[in-house]
Structures are given as C-alpha cells and as structure tokens.
Amino acid sequence: MSPDHLLQTNPRNTPPLPGAFHPVRVIAITGGKGGVGKTNVSVNLAVSLAEMDKRTLLMDADLGLANVDVLLGVSPKFTLADLVAGRCQLDDVLVEGPEGLLIVPASSGFRHMAELSPAEHVGLVNVFSELQRALDIMVVDTAAGITDSVLTFCQAAQDTVVVVCDEPASITDAYALIKVLARERGLDRVHVIANMVRDPNEGRKLYEKLARVCERFLGDVALHYLGAVPQDDWLRRAVQRQQPVVKAYPGSPSARAIADIARMTARWQPPAGARGNVEFFVERLIQPRGVAA
Numbered sequence: 001m002s003p004d005h006l007l008q009t010n011p012r013n014t015p016p017l018p019g020a021f022h023p024v025r026v027i028a029i030t031g032g033k034g035g036v037g038k039t040n041v042s043v044n045l046a047v048s049l050a051e052m053d054k055r056t057l058l059m060d061a062d063l064g065l066a067n068v069d070v071l072l073g074v075s076p077k078f079t080l081a082d083l084v085a086g087r088c089q090l091d092d093v094l095v096e097g098p099e100g101l102l103i104v105p106a107s108s109g110f111r112h113m114a115e116l117s118p119a120e121h122v123g124l125v126n127v128f129s130e131l132q133r134a135l136d137i138m139v140v141d142t143a144a145g146i147t148d149s150v151l152t153f154c155q156a157a158q159d160t161v162v163v164v165c166d167e168p169a170s171i172t173d174a175y176a177l178i179k180v181l182a183r184e185r186g187l188d189r190v191h192v193i194a195n196m197v198r199d200p201n202e203g204r205k206l207y208e209k210l211a212r213v214c215e216r217f218l219g220d221v222a223l224h225y226l227g228a229v230p231q232d233d234w235l236r237r238a239v240q241r242q243q244p245v246v247k248a249y250p251g252s253p254s255a256r257a258i259a260d261i262a263r264m265t266a267r268w269q270p271p272a273g274a275r276g277n278v279e280f281f282v283e284r285l286i287q288p289r290g291v292a293a
Contacts, residue, residue, distance in 0.1 A: 023270040024057075024135045024281045028157035030142040030150055031164065032173025037195040038163045040235065040245075041258065042141035043071050047244040048262030050099035054136045058097070059104040061153050062143040064114025066106030072097050073242030074105070080124070081107035084116070090127055098247050102133065114143075121152040122278050129283045136270075138280060145173075146180045155185040156278045158271050161226065165196045166206050175213050182221045186277075190221060193261065194228040203228025226264060229257045 029042040039062070046058040060068035060080070069076055076095045078088045095103045107113055116124075128138075140157055142150045154160045160181065164174040174192075181187040192210060194203035207225045214221055234252035238245035246255045274285040 021132075021134055021284050023272075023284045024138050025159070025268055025270050026138045026140060026157040026280045027159045027161060027265060028061075028140040028142055028154045029161045029163060030154055030177065031144045031162060031170075032146075032175070032177040033170055034144040036144070036163050036165045036170050037229070038144065039067060039071060039141050040239070041161075041163050041193060041195060041229065042139055043068060044244045044246045044255070044258045045262055045265070046101055046139040047098050048246050048259050049137055049139070049266055050097075050101040051246070052262065052266050054266055055100075055134055057102045057104065057133070057135050057138040059138060059140045060106040061140050061149065063106050063116065063149060064108070064110060065143070066108045068103060068141055069095070069105040071239060071242060072103065072244065074103065076103075076105040079105045079107040081110050081113050083127070084113065084120070084124075090131055091133075094133075098244060102135075114149075116149065118148045118152065121149050125152065125156045125278050125280055126282075128280050131281075135281075137265075140280075146177055150177070151181060151185050152278065154181055154187065156280050159189075159191060159265075159268070160187060161191040161193055163193050163195050164206060164210060165194070166202060171206070171210055171213075174210060175217075178214060178221060178223075179218055182218055188221055189224065191224045191226045193226050196231045197228045198231060200228050200230075227257060227261045229254050229261075 029038055031038040046056050050056040060066045074095050078093045082088045083090055083093055093104055095105060097103050140153050142153050162174050164170050178190050192207050194206040197203040211223045214223055230253045232252055232254035234249040235245045235254040238248040241248055245252060246258055249255055271285055274282055
C-alpha cells in the first residue's frame with residue numbers, strides 16, 4: 001500500500017496557519033540498541049514537561065514495534081498505521097494522556113510500517129504541518145538502531161538525545177549511531193542520557209567514555225551530558241501498572257532524575273528559524289514573525 005497522500009505532502013505548498021502558533025521545539029529520543037530504556041525515558045520526560053505546563057506532544061516513532069500506548073495504558077482508536085493507509089487525519093490519531101499530554105500512537109506488529117520508504121518517512125514528518133494545535137515541545141520516541149526512520153526523525157528534530165547504558169554493546173552502538181547521524185545527516189550536536197546506572201558517578205563515567213571516543217574519531221560532533229537515570233524498582237513497578245513513574249512514584253530516584261532532566265530541557269528556547277532540511281512543523285519556522293500563541 002502506497003501512502004500517496006504522505007508522499008505528496010509539501011509544507012511549502014501547505015496553506016499558511018492562521019497565525020496563532022509559535023515554533024515547536026522537537027526533541028528526538030533515540031538509542032543505538034534496544035533495551036536501553038529509551039521509551040521509558042521518552043514517556044516520562046514528556047509527562048514531566050506537561051506537568052510543567054509545557055504544551056507537549058509525544059510521538060511514538062517506533063513504527064513497527066510501538067509501545068508508548070502500552071506504557072501509558074491508553075487505547076487509541078487510530079494509529080499512524082491508519083494515517084499512512086489514508087483512513088484518518090493526523091488530528092484523529094491524537095490521544096490525551098496524563099497532564100494533558102497529547103500522544104501520537106503508532107502500531108505494533110505491522111511489518112509494512114517498519115518498511116516504509118525514505119520518502120514516506122519524510123512524508124510523515126511533513127504531515128505534522130497540518131496539525132492545528134498550539135504546542136511548545138514535541139518528544140519523538142524513535143526506534144533503535146540506524147534505520148532510515150531513525151535518521152530522518154533525528155534530522156527533523158532540533159535536538160537528538162541518545163540514551164545509553166553501561167554495557168559494551170550499548171556504548172558501541174551509541175557511537176555507531178552518532179557517527180552515522182553526523183556523517184550522513186550532518187548532525188553536529190548530540191545530547192546523552194545515561195540510563196539504568198547504579199549511581200550518578202557511574203553515569204558521568206559512562207558519558208565520558210562515550211565522549212572520549214567521539215572526540216577522537218568524530219571531532220566535529222559536540223556531546224552534551226543531560227544526566228543519569230538510576231536503575232530503580234519503582235520504575236519497574238510503574239511499567240507493570242502502565243503508568244509513568246513520574247506520576248505513580250514521583251518521589252522515587254528515577255522519577256526525580258527524569259524531572260531534573262525535564263527542567264533542563266524546558267529551558268531550551270524555541271527554534272529561531274528553518275535550517276533548510278526536513279523538519280517537523282517547518283511552516284511554523286518560516287511564517288512571519290511577531291505572532292505568538
């Protein structure tokens with residue numbers, strides 16, 4: 001099935017918005033390998049930002065193996081698979097989660113969604129130009145690895161956050177992902193979160209290990225440490241309850257760590273303008289200035 005309506009989406013041919021929407025800061029959360037806790041970070045970061053009165057949208061961009069809806073205990077009527085098939089519009093896909101968080105759920109077990117073409121990935125980015133919602137931040141939970149969808153969604157965001165844990169394969173794959181993003185998509189800045197660590201010192205050492213390798217072999221890429229999230233039984237319990245840990249157990253070590261990271265990202269400014277490549281909400285970056293939500 002070819003989602004022709006996505007392939008034809010061109011933000012420069014989209015009618016201008018009414019003028020009520022300011023630029024959206026888009027943060028892609030990704031990882032070199034699965035199992036590093038990327039989706040838990042994405043979900044809890046998005047909920048924390050919504051708690052801070054940031055108008056937040058969470059996109060599940062793990063197109064073939066989505067589980068944001070499972071972690072949040074929501075049952076969407078439509079997913080991105082329905083959007084791609086032409087059965088609905090993007091606004092129909094939206095589901096409201098905790099603290100007014102808006103969620104764009106994807107599907108799980110649909111092989112064709114994991115095999116979309118590069119042009120279709122760009123079409124998915126561009127279709128967000130149609131969304132008539134006032135937003136401050138969008139968090140994109142990508143798939144793991146170096147597939148085209150991961151690269152495109154990271155390129156289309158203003159910030160890319162790589163989640164890594166203290167395992168040799170995780171560090172190696174995180175470096176490989178950063179290298180491909182830099183060489184093939186031109187990214188020159190990457191944020192890092194050390195996840196499932198025993199203590200903050202372990203998280204800092206993990207980041208420094210990755211930073212040394214990148215500095216040696218990728219001198220033009222700047223890494224920035226966002227912090228560490230500890231291994232925490234409270235997080236496991238929250239997952240079993242299908243609730244974000246920042247809501248179910250806000251005093252737990254993992255919830256406090258993610259809230260600290262959210263406070264840091266909440267201070268990031270909206271993008272100043274379009275960069276000339278594929279971007280989410282690009283028309284909000286090129287519309288006349290002086291209009292704010």
